[in-house]
Amino acid sequence: MKKKLITPCAEVWLDHDGILYSDFREMIAELHEVQEHMAMVRNYYREYLPLLQIADARKVKQTKKESRDYLAQDDAAQIIKASAVLVKPLSKIFGNLFIKFSKPPFPTKLFSDEKQAREWLLDLNLD
DSSP states (O other): OOOOEEOSSEEEEEOTTSOEEEEEOSSEEOHHHHHHHHHHHHHHTGGGOSEEEEEEOTTOOEEOHHHHHHHTSHHHHTTEEEEEEEOOGGGHHHHHHHHHHHOOSSOEEEESOHHHHHHHHHHOOOO
16 A cells, blocks of 8 residues: 655545545645646556545635636546545535536535545445
């Protein structure tokens, strides 16, 4: 198993179930940082792609529109096959609007509970 990867946005690792876990830092997610994060993940975990992901975004203050648009492009589907995003309960409203209008190219769902997020990912039949 690979060691943790540190990107401009997060600490990233593969957990015991082979799920890519991204623990995002307190930040305003600018496009250049998100692009660098995705490129680093793509290169570091190349042999495992695409991966199920838990993205812990509870500390993220804001995600710029350009960053959200980038994450909803097909390029992200080369890395991620499904994403469970951990958010604060109040952030779910805005996050669900993003999912509805941006339509990420892979299954994406918001959670406030990590256990539920993990169960949802593991119950998906994407192979």
